[in-house]
Amino acid sequence: MATVLQDFSLEQEMQALGRAARAAAQALALAPRPAKDRALLEAAAALRDQRAAILDANAQDMAAARSKGLGGAMLDRLMLDPKRIEAMAQGLEAVAGLEDPVGRELARWRRPNGLDIARVAVPLGVVGIIYESRPNVTADAGALCLKAGNAAILRGGSESFHSSRAIVARLKEGLAAAGLPEAAIQLVPTVDRAAVGIMLRMSEHIDVIVPRGGRSLIERVYAESRIPILAHLEGNCHTYLHASADPKMAVEVTLNAKMRRTGICGATETLLVDRAAAERLLPPVLDALIAAGCAIRGDETVQGLEPRAAPASEEDWRTEYLDAILAVKTVANLDEAIAHVNRYGSHHTDSIVAEDAAAAARFLSEVDSAIVMHNASTQFADGGEFGFGAEIGIATGRLHARGPVGVEQLTSYKYVVRGSGQTRPV
Amino acid sequence: MATVLQDFSLEQEMQALGRAARAAAQALALAPRPAKDRALLEAAAALRDQRAAILDANAQDMAAARSKGLGGAMLDRLMLDPKRIEAMAQGLEAVAGLEDPVGRELARWRRPNGLDIARVAVPLGVVGIIYESRPNVTADAGALCLKAGNAAILRGGSESFHSSRAIVARLKEGLAAAGLPEAAIQLVPTVDRAAVGIMLRMSEHIDVIVPRGGRSLIERVYAESRIPILAHLEGNCHTYLHASADPKMAVEVTLNAKMRRTGICGATETLLVDRAAAERLLPPVLDALIAAGCAIRGDETVQGLEPRAAPASEEDWRTEYLDAILAVKTVANLDEAIAHVNRYGSHHTDSIVAEDAAAAARFLSEVDSAIVMHNASTQFADGGEFGFGAEIGIATGRLHARGPVGVEQLTSYKYVVRGSGQTRPV
Numbered sequence: 001m002a003t004v005l006q007d008f009s010l011e012q013e014m015q016a017l018g019r020a021a022r023a024a025a026q027a028l029a030l031a032p033r034p035a036k037d038r039a040l041l042e043a044a045a046a047l048r049d050q051r052a053a054i055l056d057a058n059a060q061d062m063a064a065a066r067s068k069g070l071g072g073a074m075l076d077r078l079m080l081d082p083k084r085i086e087a088m089a090q091g092l093e094a095v096a097g098l099e100d101p102v103g104r105e106l107a108r109w110r111r112p113n114g115l116d117i118a119r120v121a122v123p124l125g126v127v128g129i130i131y132e133s134r135p136n137v138t139a140d141a142g143a144l145c146l147k148a149g150n151a152a153i154l155r156g157g158s159e160s161f162h163s164s165r166a167i168v169a170r171l172k173e174g175l176a177a178a179g180l181p182e183a184a185i186q187l188v189p190t191v192d193r194a195a196v197g198i199m200l201r202m203s204e205h206i207d208v209i210v211p212r213g214g215r216s217l218i219e220r221v222y223a224e225s226r227i228p229i230l231a232h233l234e235g236n237c238h239t240y241l242h243a244s245a246d247p248k249m250a251v252e253v254t255l256n257a258k259m260r261r262t263g264i265c266g267a268t269e270t271l272l273v274d275r276a277a278a279e280r281l282l283p284p285v286l287d288a289l290i291a292a293g294c295a296i297r298g299d300e301t302v303q304g305l306e307p308r309a310a311p312a313s314e315e316d317w318r319t320e321y322l323d324a325i326l327a328v329k330t331v332a333n334l335d336e337a338i339a340h341v342n343r344y345g346s347h348h349t350d351s352i353v354a355e356d357a358a359a360a361a362r363f364l365s366e367v368d369s370a371i372v373m374h375n376a377s378t379q380f381a382d383g384g385e386f387g388f389g390a391e392i393g394i395a396t397g398r399l400h401a402r403g404p405v406g407v408e409q410l411t412s413y414k415y416v417v418r419g420s421g422q423t424r425p426v
Numbered sequence: 427m428a429t430v431l432q433d434f435s436l437e438q439e440m441q442a443l444g445r446a447a448r449a450a451a452q453a454l455a456l457a458p459r460p461a462k463d464r465a466l467l468e469a470a471a472a473l474r475d476q477r478a479a480i481l482d483a484n485a486q487d488m489a490a491a492r493s494k495g496l497g498g499a500m501l502d503r504l505m506l507d508p509k510r511i512e513a514m515a516q517g518l519e520a521v522a523g524l525e526d527p528v529g530r531e532l533a534r535w536r537r538p539n540g541l542d543i544a545r546v547a548v549p550l551g552v553v554g555i556i557y558e559s560r561p562n563v564t565a566d567a568g569a570l571c572l573k574a575g576n577a578a579i580l581r582g583g584s585e586s587f588h589s590s591r592a593i594v595a596r597l598k599e600g601l602a603a604a605g606l607p608e609a610a611i612q613l614v615p616t617v618d619r620a621a622v623g624i625m626l627r628m629s630e631h632i633d634v635i636v637p638r639g640g641r642s643l644i645e646r647v648y649a650e651s652r653i654p655i656l657a658h659l660e661g662n663c664h665t666y667l668h669a670s671a672d673p674k675m676a677v678e679v680t681l682n683a684k685m686r687r688t689g690i691c692g693a694t695e696t697l698l699v700d701r702a703a704a705e706r707l708l709p710p711v712l713d714a715l716i717a718a719g720c721a722i723r724g725d726e727t728v729q730g731l732e733p734r735a736a737p738a739s740e741e742d743w744r745t746e747y748l749d750a751i752l753a754v755k756t757v758a759n760l761d762e763a764i765a766h767v768n769r770y771g772s773h774h775t776d777s778i779v780a781e782d783a784a785a786a787a788r789f790l791s792e793v794d795s796a797i798v799m800h801n802a803s804t805q806f807a808d809g810g811e812f813g814f815g816a817e818i819g820i821a822t823g824r825l826h827a828r829g830p831v832g833v834e835q836l837t838s839y840k841y842v843v844r845g846s847g848q849t850r851p852v
Contacts, residue, residue, distance in 0.1 A: 026768070030792060111813055115802060122794070124824050207824050228654060228825045249847040256849035342452070364842050366456060368548070376541060376845030385850065386841070387537055398550050398633050398838040399654045400826040412824040415812070416790050417777075419802030421675040423682035424811065 007194060014198040017153060018205025020183035021126045025151035028184050029123045033100040035178045040096035040143055043174025044089040047139070050170060051085050057166035058135065065159050077133045078159055088139040088167070091390060092174075095143040098389040101407040102149045116418040121411040123149030125207035128199055129392070130155045130221060132213040135163035141210070142171045142185040144392050148410035151184045153206060155199060157213075158191035200225040210405070212393050230405060233396040234320045235265030235348040237378040240337045240363065242354035243277035247284060249375060250353050254285050256377040257351065259292045263322045265394055266349050266381030270317060272337045275301060275330040282306070282328070289326060298328040317344040334359050338366045345369060348396055349381035370396060370403040433620060440624040443579060444631025446609035447552045451577035454610050455549045459526040461604045466522035466569055469600025470515040473565070476596060477511050483592035484561065491585050503559045504585055514565040514593070517816060518600075521569040524815040527833040528575045542844040547837040549575030551633035554625055555818070556581045556647060558639040561589035567636070568597045568611045570818050574836035577610045579632060581625060583639075584617035626651040636831070638819050656831060659822040660746045661691030662772040663804040666763045666789065668780035669703035673710060675801060676779050680711050682803040683777065685718045689748045691820055692775050692807030696743060698763045701727060701756040708732070708754070715752060724754040743770040760785050764792045771795060774822055775807035796822060796829040 028036075047054065058080040065078055101121055108118040127150045129141045138156055145152035156164040168187040175182050188195050200209065203226045210230050211221040218231055239257045241250045257268035273282055278301055286296055286306045296302070297316050298309035309328065316327040317340070331337045341350050351373035352363040360374040371381050381404070383391025388406030395401045401409035454462075473480065484506040491504055527547055534544040553576045555567045564582055571578035582590040594613040601608050614621045626635065629652045636656045637647040644657055665683045667676050683694035699708050704727055712722055712732045722728070723742050724735035735754065742753040743766070757763045767776050777799035778789040786800040797807050807830070809817025814832030821827045827835035 026794070029794070109813065111811070115806065115811075117812060222652070226648070228823065230825075246847070252849055253847060260850055260852055364844075368452070368455065369840065371841045371843060373843040374845060375847050376843055377849045379850040380541065380843065380845075380848065382850075385537070385541075386543060387535065397654065399656075402838055403841050412828055414795065415797045415829050417797060417799040417802055417806065418790075419800060419806075421672070421679060421801050422806070423678055423803045424686055424805040424808075426686055 010190065010192060010194055011198055013189070014195060014202065015205070017186055017188070018126070018202045021151040021153050021186060022205050024181040024183040025123065025126050027181050028146070028151055029102070029149045031149065031180055035180055036100070036147055036149070037096040039146060039174040039178035039180050040092045041174070042177040043143075043171045044092040044096075046170040046173045047085055047089040047092070047167070050166075051082060054085055054163065054166045054170070055080060055082075057162040060162045061135075061160055070159065074133060074159070078135065078163070080135055080163060084136065088136050091136070091140055092143050094389055095147050095407070098147060098407055101147070101411050106413055113422050114420060115422055118416045119413050120416050121408070122414050124410055124412050126151045126153065126205055127410065128153045128155070128202075128206040128209045128227065130196060130199070130209065130211045130213070130217065132157040132217065133159045135160045135167060137212060138164040138167045138187070139171065140390060141392055142168065144390055144407055144410060146171075146175075146184060148407045150410055151186075153186050153188065153199065155188040155196060161191050196220070197224055200227060203227045210392055228400075229397070230393070230395050230401055231397060232265065232393040234346040235267070235381070235394070236270070236318065236320045236344065236346040237266060237268050237348055237381070238270045238272055238341045238345055238350040239268045239378060240272040240341070240350070240352045241274065241277070241281050241285070242334065242337075242352055242356060242359050242363075243274040244356035244359060245277070245281055245353040246355055247281055250281050251285050251288050253351070253353050253375065253377050255288045255292060257379055258289060258326050259294055259324065260377070260379045262324050264379065266379045267322065268326070268351075268378045269320050270327040270329060270344070272329050272331050272340060274337075275332055278302070278305060278330050286328070293324050295325045296328055297325065299330055301330040302328045320346070334362060338363060341367050341369070346396065348394065349373065349378045351376055351378050370394070436616065436618060436620055437624055439615070440621060440628065441631070443612055443614070444552070444628045447577040447579050447612060448631050450607040450609040451549065451552050453607050454572070454577055455528070455575045457575065457606055461606055462526070462573055462575070463522040465572060465600040465604035465606050466518045467600070468603040469569075469597045470518040470522075472596035472599045473511055473515040473518070473593070476592075477508060480511055480589065480592045480596070481506060481508075483588040486588045487586055496585065500559060500585070504561065504589070506561060506589060510562065514562050517562070517566055518569045520815055521573050521833070524573060524833055527573070527837050532839055539848050540846060541848055544842045544844075545839050546842050547834075548840050550836055550838050552577045552579060552631055553836065554579045554581070554628075554632040554635045554653065556622060556625070556635065556637045556639070556643065558583040558643065559585045561586040561593060563638060564590040564593045564613070565597065566816060567818055568594065570816055570833055570836060572597075572601075572610060574833045576836055577612075579612050579614065579625065581614040581622060587617050622646070623650055626653060629653045636818055654826075655823070656819070656821050656827055657823060658691065658819040660772040661693070661774040661807070661820070662696070662744065662746045662770065663692060663694050663774055663807070664696045664698055664767045664771055664776040665694045665804060666698040666767070666776070666778045667700065667703070667707050667711070668760065668763075668778055668782060668785050669700040670782035670785060671703070671707055671779040672781055673707055676707050677710050677714050679777070679779050679801065679803050681714045681718060683805055684715060684752050685720055685750065686803070686805045688750050690805065692805045693748065694752070694777075694804045695746055696753040696755060696770070698755050698757050698766060700763075701758055704728070704731060704756050712754070719750050721751045722754055723751065725756055727756040728754045746772070760788060764789060767793050767795070772822065774820065775799065775804045777802055777804050796820070
């Protein structure tokens with residue numbers, strides 16, 4: 001009985017939050033750029049001014065995480081310090097500096113009957129963001145939604161609840177200072193996991209769900225959501241060394257693509273190399289990788305060339321290691337390389353290293369991934385590197401947004417039709 | 427036991443269909459425009475050449491529908507005749523004449539590090555279309571998907587099964603003549619309703635579901651689909667006569683918006699009028715509507731001006747009549763009109779009739795609908811009228827596509843990044 005009452009009250013609370021977000025979204029959709037930017041700049045100032053309160057809240061989260069025995073990587077993601085708070089503040093200022101994505105005229109044309117039709121960017125509405133431990137996502141996601149004129153309902157990881165609450169309080173101070181509704185950025189006020197289930201059914205109040213986290217979170221969201229999802233699945237990215245590759249570039253690009261950071265979605269997980277060129281191209285690449293601490297798993301040809309390579313299994317071609325491990329496979333030619341990427345990859349980011357322009361053109365055309373690259377490191381798969389200023393994630397679906405999701409991708413559009421009394425003929 | 431076996435076999439059959447569609451989509455994505463257009467033109471020729479076979483198939487459907495006691499409107503939607511087959515053939519030719527939406531460079535820019543980034547249109551992949559009785563949707567939807575480089579899995583109404591099968595056979599002849607995979611357009615080969623449920627869970631093989639039909643179909647799709655949906659919900663459209671409206675234009679636009687065709691989604695369902703101008707603007711509008719056979723349901727002010735008006739209830743403001751009935755409401759001012767449309771409307775298409783440019787600008791900006799109009803009939807809410815050539819429906823969601831869905835809206839995009847060996851700094 002107690003549970004039923006509690007669930008009922010949670011449901012009511014979530015619905016109230018949704019209604020407030022919807023009302024705020026209507027106001028925010030019409031907010032001029034200066035108001036939105038002022039909210040962001042005031043929030044940045046508040047983050048700096050109230051650093052101590054944020055660090056106190058974070059200390060609570062850290063203590064709880066330690067007593068639960070959470071590991072070092074988890075603790076590092078959760079931890080805030082003055083430098084990270086400053087980075088959050090600068091992030092808000094950077095978003096304020098972006099062009100307003102709302103109101104852009106995306107297309108405009110005139111029909112023979114004189115109707116003038118414009119496609120104009122408008123906000124998506126209410127964005128629900130479900131994420132895990134990193135408290136800085138609270139500031140980033142809230143800021144991007146605000147800039148795009150959307151209300152945000154944030155559901156952070158339970159480990160970071162106090163930190164997120166302290167950050168959201170600063171964002172709300174920014175909104176208030178700019179005369180915008182504070183309900184434009186709301187944090188789900190409980191760590192109860194049932195709140196996520198309720199959120200995913202609130203299709204009347206939430207227009208899109210953005211999950212950011214591990215596979216189990218994404219799978220839960222896909223299984224339960226009655227709301228459209230902009231999701232980031234895996235980044236099983238490839239670098240392919242074509243026979244025409246410049247050997248020096250092959251080393252530099254592969255080393256960067258794999259080892260710059262191994263834990264990001266744009267890190268290369270499988271290296272493909274043309275068999276006929278493997279003996280020439282591969283040894284210096286593998287030497288550099290191994291010297292940098294990377295473990296190699298290769299097919300028989302690769303093992304023949306590099307005795308330190310462990311054998312790769314079929315499973316390796318499908319694996320996103322997010323670690324200093326690289327699967328290496330030789331392929332007969334460009335066709336086999338493209339087929340391998342399309343079959344085993346996750347349609348995220350894949351790159352060809354080649355001097356042969358025709359081979360590169362075919363790879364760019366035929367590899368079916370959100371981002372295809374020629375002579376560049378897959379680690380450039382990032383909204384900031386694309387010039388979007390910031391990103392809320394990298395979408396791996398095919399609808400609405402594909403690739404980095406920045407403020408433009410957080411908008412929809414409407415058609416504005418201007419006439420002079422036109423009626424439609426029968 | 428028999429049922430279990432049958433379901434198992436249906437599941438297998440649907441999965442095979444999905445795999446074939448996925449493989450065909452990969453081929454179609456790379457098909458050049460001439461091949462796609464040739465398939466469309468050959469299919470149009472086959473529709474004409476094999477008119478007799480299509481009419482025979484349709485006669486089967488019509489006989490079954492009559493024996494089931496289906497009504498006149500349903501029979502009319504189902505019926506094919508030489509004129510309707512010719513219209514289908516011309517529809518295919520019109521789609522062939524459209525620009526290829528695939529490969530368009532949507533944006534391109536260069537980063538300070540020299541990376542050249544282009545956003546290029548690519549097909550969505552596999553489109554699943556679930557529709558009701560009209561067999562011509564089979565040709566239209568198949569053609570639009572083909573032109574956009576997508577494979578289509580079509581699930582027509584059971585009433586039109588034989589007609590749709592005969593039409594799909596012609597589309598496949600076109601594909602074969604153009605050297606394209608016949609599996610690019612497939613019809614679910616059974617009228618078993620369980621096939622729809624299977625289809626809606628085939629997220630591995632289908633990228634987007636487009637339901638076309640009544641509320642119960644749409645609700646089923648929303649409840650069961652594990653695949654993103656491009657759906658057309660209701661069109662509860664408004665025409666608003668601002669006090670500054672030209673009286674003659676008010677009559678012409680309103681009459682057309684309501685009565686040109688009452689059964690389409692862009693038909694106006696509620697007329698709003700500024701109270702202060704109602705006495706002057708409304709009588710000629712209502713006279714014209716009533717003379718054309720329209721029933722009026724009005725608030726007290728409207729009933730005071732027009733004795734033939736029945737009383738309107740709260741429910742009328744929410745109703746999509748799709749019939750010769752109009753709800754009429756007086757409002758205090760522009761603010762109340764905008765609030766009414768945003769509260770009771772379905773965010774489809776809404777129009778203001780006004781000479782006051784500032785009032786029109788506010789309506790266009792503040793009404794949150796897929797299509798907002800000034801001095802034009804809401805019946806222009808149509809892909810053809812927008813210049814899209816043809817449409818698969820009008821999307822009422824906010825993600826991916828909003829408003830008419832033509833070939834451009836049946837595409838996604840990818841990023842093509844061209845470098846010269848760039849690596850990402852740490």
